[in-house]
Amino acid sequence: MPDRYVLVLAGGRGERFWPWSRPERPKQLLPLAPGGRSLLAATLDRALRLAPAPGVLVLTASALVPSVREQCPAGVRVLGEPAPRNTAPAIGLAAGLFHATSQEASFAVLPADHAVDDEAAFVADLTRGFKVAEKEAVLVTFGVRPSTPEPNFGYIRPGTQIADRLSRVAAFTEKPERAVAERYVNQGYLWNTGIFVWRARVFLDALRAARPVLAATLAPLGESMDDAEWERRMTERFPACESISVDYAVMERAPNVLVFEASFDWDDLGSWGAWARRQARDDRGNVRFGRTVVLDCDRCVVVGDGGIAAAVGLRDMVVVHAGGATLACRIDRTEDVRAVSEAARVGHTKETR
């Protein structure tokens, strides 16, 4: 029986869904998955098809632990990060914990705030990824064949093919300009999903090689100790970690990275528009959620959470009432929502009498 674990990364702040998402209720806790469930709940469903509940670990911000725990089935472990440090420290921490449980542990990394509709294909692909990772000392990342030249995703250039849908990675790229993204799509690049499978030991080796200080800072958190002592060390050491993504810290530097071309659909739901594309629409193309009044609108997203959102005579707009605030935004401008959320958070609003 293989020692399989799953790490669910639920630390995202999801400012792009402001005002629906807020620091105390980020994107992964919003009802953005089919059936009005949270993305976290949908991700946990998938996780539990890969490992039993005690093998699933959710990492989130310390302040969110209670809300996250509410959505977790019994047995799932939830740990809080005392400070946000991006993905590399979180995955390094989990690798240490899984490795302490079993020297042969392998684990999948699942971001908690992405959309995956075809769960059967997802489970089949991840299972195949586990088998590859259990046999060889490799880091397996999952790529998705692009349906559009999306400039908001990272891309992976596949190199030598090893097996069906499995290749070495030739290069990781940052988010490209649209023209560059079009070239990538034509050249067979894949979207970088941020979903991974590897043995804990293989990841720890790669982290030590690429980021020795980070690996050393995290190492004592994987030793055997009582809970109070662990908490003390976590509070002291985790915030001392370098804040860095696993792509930049490890994936782009490691020599043994493979990419698996996924057969499941996937989206990181990075904007209102990305979410809306996956929702049911009325006969004029509007997506409605919660309490809404929609009069003569086309292709709008209208959300009324905790109050009514009314939209009249609009085209291609996002209108949201949530968390004691209102957003009205052209749907092609939702990239700016993060800036608005920041302005709202730090109080850079204009006060006018």
Next chain:
Amino acid sequence: MPDRYVLVLAGGRGERFWPWSRPERPKQLLPLAPGGRSLLAATLDRALRLAPAPGVLVLTASALVPSVREQCPAGVRVLGEPAPRNTAPAIGLAAGLFHATSQEASFAVLPADHAVDDEAAFVADLTRGFKVAEKEAVLVTFGVRPSTPEPNFGYIRPGTQIADRLSRVAAFTEKPERAVAERYVNQGYLWNTGIFVWRARVFLDALRAARPVLAATLAPLGESMDDAEWERRMTERFPACESISVDYAVMERAPNVLVFEASFDWDDLGSWGAWARRQARDDRGNVRFGRTVVLDCDRCVVVGDGGIAAAVGLRDMVVVHAGGATLACRIDRTEDVRAVSEAARVGHTKETR
């Protein structure tokens, strides 16, 4: 010393400013007047330049009496209408009360939710109106020379001229189609402001002639009695009155109606757009009130009351966060806000999971 009184009509529900206006905080209580004052407060300022505080009577909905009283200077009398019955019963009631105080009482009728900027001209015109009404048995209404062919106003066709800016009324008209309004403007029609001056006795005579049942229903409320008895009669009789406007009940039928062409500017602020036209704008033509974030918008009205209203990439829109609801509406569609307010009030919102 003339016996001059003022009736302030503060019974409006102001659904056109939803969600800023609500049943418990209608338009006349919103800070829509210059300097962020309420329209009611601004109206009371004008009233007190026409009569001393004890001569000013404010009629409003019973439920609003406490909020209205808060905005009234000491001495001003506030009475509640147990049910909304439009303007004719309210004015008939006031006429009876003023006439009981003084047989020679004359009074001005001022709607509480209109905008008048040139207060000196207003006071001069109303004073001249009082003098005309004190001398002759006439009903004096105030008209404003149109600046635009506004289809949302009633119009008055002046007849024979009697003195400078004073004519008999040839006809009152309903709100016209735009093409008809253009013809009215070219033919010298005036906007019907709903501002009047007359002697109480003259109005009571006209009401008795035109609407005898309504006049008889109201008559016992002008008799001398103690407060408790008056309250009892008011609760019983006022709701029994026909709900009808003074224009329709009296003005369109009475033979002795004069129209005074006002020299003051005036607007009934019947929509978001009408209010916005009178506000200061930023360098891109946006009107902002309260807590707002405005990014790359032109000619928008953005109001954040009790929460942030954020607008991104919009043109010619109204965006409002207030009263636990959101409105996003094209500024040329604000006529539909009343329907939205009604849908919100009766719960005709769509609930979508």
